[in-house]
Amino acid sequence: MFARGSAVVLYQPQWGQVRNMATLKDITRRLKSIKNIQKITKSMKMVSAAKYARAERELKPARVYGTGALALYEKAEIKAPEDKKKHLLIGVSSDRGLCGAIHTSIAKTLKNEITNLSNAGKEVMVVGVGDKIRGLLQRTHGNYFLMTFKEVGRRPPSFGDASVIASELLNSGYEFDEGSVIYNRFRSVISYKTDEKPIYSFETVAGSESLSIYDDIDADVLRNYQEFTLANILYYSLKESTTSEQSARMTAMDNASKNASEMIDKLTLTFNRTRQAVITKELIEIISGAAAL
Amino acid sequence: MIRARQLLRLAALPPPRARSYADAAAGPAAMAFTFASPTQVFYNGTTVKQVDVPTLTGSFGILASHVPTLQVLKPGVVTVYAEDGTATKYFVSSGSVTVNADSTVQVLAEEAVTMDMLDLATAKSNLEKAVSEMAAASDEAARAEAQIKVEANEALVKALE
Numbered sequence: 001m002f003a004r005g006s007a008v009v010l011y012q013p014q015w016g017q018v019r020n021m022a023t024l025k026d027i028t029r030r031l032k033s034i035k036n037i038q039k040i041t042k043s044m045k046m047v048s049a050a051k052y053a054r055a056e057r058e059l060k061p062a063r064v065y066g067t068g069a070l071a072l073y074e075k076a077e078i079k080a081p082e083d084k085k086k087h088l089l090i091g092v093s094s095d096r097g098l099c100g101a102i103h104t105s106i107a108k109t110l111k112n113e114i115t116n117l118s119n120a121g122k123e124v125m126v127v128g129v130g131d132k133i134r135g136l137l138q139r140t141h142g143n144y145f146l147m148t149f150k151e152v153g154r155r156p157p158s159f160g161d162a163s164v165i166a167s168e169l170l171n172s173g174y175e176f177d178e179g180s181v182i183y184n185r186f187r188s189v190i191s192y193k194t195d196e197k198p199i200y201s202f203e204t205v206a207g208s209e210s211l212s213i214y215d216d217i218d219a220d221v222l223r224n225y226q227e228f229t230l231a232n233i234l235y236y237s238l239k240e241s242t243t244s245e246q247s248a249r250m251t252a253m254d255n256a257s258k259n260a261s262e263m264i265d266k267l268t269l270t271f272n273r274t275r276q277a278v279i280t281k282e283l284i285e286i287i288s289g290a291a292a293l
Numbered sequence: 294m295i296r297a298r299q300l301l302r303l304a305a306l307p308p309p310r311a312r313s314y315a316d317a318a319a320g321p322a323a324m325a326f327t328f329a330s331p332t333q334v335f336y337n338g339t340t341v342k343q344v345d346v347p348t349l350t351g352s353f354g355i356l357a358s359h360v361p362t363l364q365v366l367k368p369g370v371v372t373v374y375a376e377d378g379t380a381t382k383y384f385v386s387s388g389s390v391t392v393n394a395d396s397t398v399q400v401l402a403e404e405a406v407t408m409d410m411l412d413l414a415t416a417k418s419n420l421e422k423a424v425s426e427m428a429a430a431s432d433e434a435a436r437a438e439a440q441i442k443v444e445a446n447e448a449l450v451k452a453l454e
Contacts, residue, residue, distance in 0.1 A: 061334040068327045068391075068399040072363070075393045159331040159403065213394055215360045221349060224365040228389050232401060235331055 024278060027271045031264065038260035044098070045253035052189075052246035055156060059186060059243045066236025069229050070197060076210045078200055080178035087122045088146070088169075088179030088199070089113055090234070092241045093130035094153030099249040102184055105194045107136040109182050114141055125174055129165065129238070146174055157242055162235035170227060177201050183237035184244035190251060192244035199233055202226045324357040325397045328373065328383075330405040335383065336373065338397075343374040346390050346400060347448075357396050364390040366402060368448040382408045384452055386445060413453040420446035 072078075091106045110126060110133070117124045125146040128134045134148040149165060178200050185195040202223050205211060326344060328336040345354045347369025366388040373381045388402035423446050427439035 058332065061329060061332055064327065064334045064337050065329045065331055065401060068329055068401050069389075071327075071393065071397065071399055072391050075395065075397070213361050214392075215362045216350075217363050218350075221365050222363065224349070225363050225389050228365070228387075228401075228403075232331075 022270070022274065024271070024274055027267060027274060031267050031271060034260055034263050034267065038257055038264065041253045041256040041260060045250055045257060048246050048250040048253060051156075052243065052250055055239070055243040055246050056186075058156060059239050062236055062239040065232060066239075069232035069236065072229070073198060073200070076208070076214070078205055078208045078210060080200060080204045081207075084177035084204065085121075085123050086174070086176045087117050087124045088127065088174065088176035089124060090127045090129065090169075090179065090181045090199075090237075091133045092181060092183040092234075092237045093128070093133050094241070094245055095131040095150060096153050097132065098252060099245050100252045102192075102245050102248050103130075103132040103136060105184065106133060106182055109194050109196070110137060111141065113180070113182070114144060125176070127169065146172060152238075153242065153245065157235070157238035159231070159235050162238055163231045165234050166227060166231040169230070175201070177204055181233055181237045183241045185240050186243040186247065189247050192248065195240075197233055197237065199230060200226075322357055323396065324355070324359075326373070326400075327398070328371070328400045328402070328405070330388075330402045333405070335405065341373055341375050342378070344398060344400065345370075345372040345374075347371070347385075348390060355390075355392060355398055359392050359396070359398075361394045362390075362392050366390060366400070368445040370408075370448075370452045371400065371402070371405070382452075384408060384411060384449065408452070411449065411453055413450070416446060416449040416453055420450055 089110055091110045093103050093106045097103070114124050114126065124144055126133075126137065126141065126144045127146050128137070128148040130152040131148065131150050134145065137145070147168065149168075152161075178198065180196045180198050182194065182196050184192045186192050200208075205226060206219070206222055211217070323340045324342075324344075325338045326336050326341045327338055328334075328344075343354050343356050345352060346364070347367055348364040349367050350364065352369070366385055368386055369384070371383045371385050373383070375381070383402075383405050384407075385400075385402040386404040388400065388405075391399045391401075393399075420443065423439060423442035427436060427443055430436040430439045
């Protein structure tokens with residue numbers, strides 16, 4: 001009668017934070033998975049280190065080449081006239097992630113530039129070198145995109161890649177007056193900085209007054225020169241960008257491996273404690289069972 | 294009477310202007326020369342005496358205080374005369390030359406090699422292949438590409454002979 005009366009079942013709400021004591025099996029599973037992840041991040045770090053060494057070696061001549069190409073713009077102090085409307089932004093990054101803040105810093109700079117230029121009344125188009133740029137900006141600034149270049153980052157960039165990009169830009173039909181290339185400049189193994197280099201169209205350079213000190217230039221020669229310089233600047237930014245990316249990936253994977261080993265240490269301690277607790281509990285059960293007899 | 298008037302007229306004339314040579318060219322006396330390809334740097338701001346470059350408008354030599362100019366390279370030989378007079382030759386495929394007002398010269402070549410990396414026999418056989426390609430070319434773009442090959446190989450053969 002009593003038993004029938006108490007038909008109330010203890011109702012344990014299922015949506016609360018119910019944390020049971022982790023069983024040995026749970027901890028073992030977690031430990032195994034984190035150890036696997038640590039192996040992966042360690043090997044990714046090794047691969048990045050090798051790629052970084054090569055990229056840094058190839059960056060040295062590329063830097064001389066790039067500064068040589070930009071020397072004209074600096075020495076002649078070419079500036080686009082203020083009333084020119086069409087602007088082009090080229091964001092140089094890559095397809096692959098797990099490299100820290102490489103892609104987000106380019107995207108952030110691009111977003112700021114788009115806002116500034118649009119507020120100043122200029123028409124802006126964006127070119128993304130690398131799929132990540134498209135991914136980051138597509139939702140909010142999708143209508144500014146002129147074109148995107150994929151398969152960047154898999155192999156080290158060559159001058160051929162830069163000339164492909166340059167010829168696509170020139171054949172795109174978008175007659176920009178001036179523009180900038182936004183890339184990550186490599187400073188050291190642990191640091192890089194997002195930098196911007198200017199590019200000018202053929203008309204802007206031809207119309208610039210400081211160009212008159214340069215002797216004996218006809219339109220054909222200047223056009224060839226401009227196209228070549230565009231390819232040079234793109235090549236330089238690609239080289240700097242890959243070096244920064246590989247060094248950032250090396251650092252990121254190194255941090256990940258370190259975090260993973262910290263977690264492994266903590267979990268191993270918890271595992272041992274739990275194992276001892278289980279053994280103690282079993283012993284107590286046996287002893288109390290024996291004592292009850 | 295007449296002599297006095299003549300004297301007055303002579304005095305009224307402006308003094309004869311002395312004739313002299315043009316002023317010396319402005320700019321620093323030494324040329325800072327940078328010569329690089331995308332993968333290799335040959336000279337980086339080094340001081341050299343003279344550089345001969347093959348451009349689309351003809352070959353010319355650049356000395357210090359050359360008038361500023363921009364040029365586009367065509368396939369040919371770039372000769373660099375160092376301060377001590379030794380000449381080094383490089384074969385370039387294409388590129389650009391910039392001479393600035395402060396006597397800095399940048400020669401950026403798409404591909405540049407020293408002459409000892411080239412072989413005359415291979416160059417000749419490539420030239421023959423390129424000529425036959427041009428004859429067989431069907432459309433404008435293919436013919437233009439074949440023409441470029443022919444010109445480059447001709448320059449190679451001429452440079453090696």
